Amino acid sequence: MAKLSYLYPAVVFLFLYLLIASHEIARAEAGICQRRSKTWSGFCGNSGNCDRQCRNWEGATHGACHAQFPGFACFCYFRC
Structure with a gap:
């Protein structure tokens, strides 16, 4: 039983580290919001064109094509 006593602080440290790290990740993700483009129509096959249109026409930080039923959307x- 005495051999496992060194394991307790390591487990507590790991738990606290993961708790803090998950909080930081959630805060970083909360700063970016995504929505389907209001100016793009049709199939989105080139993320570069989608990115350009989102930045130039909609004032977004960037854009990309993603799968959305029934195809791909900007x-x-x-x-x-």
């Missing part, structure tokens, strides 16, 4: 990313 999604723009904004700061929340």
